[in-house]
Amino acid sequence: MSPELFKIIRExxxxxxxxxxxxxxxxxxxxECVRGYNPMSTFDYTNEDEAKAAIAAHGTLQDAVxxxxxxxxxxxxxxxxxxxxxxxxxxxxxxxxxxxxxxxxVVRTKQGITDWPLNRAICVWNV
Numbered sequence: 001m002s003p004e005l006f007k008i009i010r011e012x013x014x015x016x017x018x019x020x021x022x023x024x025x026x027x028x029x030x031x032e033c034v035r036g037y038n039p040m041s042t043f044d045y046t047n048e049d050e051a052k053a054a055i056a057a058h059g060t061l062q063d064a065v066x067x068x069x070x071x072x073x074x075x076x077x078x079x080x081x082x083x084x085x086x087x088x089x090x091x092x093x094x095x096x097x098x099x100x101x102x103x104x105x106v107v108r109t110k111q112g113i114t115d116w117p118l119n120r121a122i123c124v125w126n127v
Contacts, residue, residue, distance in 0.1 A: 001101060005079075008033045009106065013113040019051040020044075023097040026108035027082050030099040031127055034080035039127055040097075042068055061095035065125065072123035083107070083121040100124065 012026050028040030043064075045051045058064035062084050066072065069082060081100040086093045087109055098107035104115040118124075 001079075002033075005030065005033050005101070009101075009113060012108060017108070017110045017112075019048045020046040022051065023108045026113075027097045027099045030101070030106070031080050031082065035127060039068055039082070061097065062123065065097060069125040069127060071125075073126040075124075077118065077124050077126070081127055082125045083118070084123050085116060085121055095122070 008029055012029065015021055024040050024043035028038040028043070031040065032038040043051075043054060045054050055061050055064050058067050065082060065084060072084075073081070077100045079099075079101050083098040083100060083105040085096050085098060085105065085107060087096045087107075096107055096109055098105040098116070098121070100106075100118060101115070103118055105118050105121050106113065106115045
């Protein structure tokens, strides 16, 4: 992992979760560090209601990301590709966006930054 990428992840780990500073913006920041552009910048909201409205305009989070990045891809995956997972919480299953780093998927949830096995991803988009 490059020092720049490590710095981005550390900064996001130190930033409290809020809508507008959530999984979509985290993934966009990582992609921007790796690829030089932020494909997730259209996820521009500042609260939970705006986030839900942005996603609902497409259906699900997976639908919204697909509208931005195109159809999910097949392996091989590379650092900077965008992932989608289910996270389980008191409200049930929620979709969450992450990003491939090496052979893992790094995800920002309400509980913080975590990494999951890449094979747990529902789908992955090459960017």
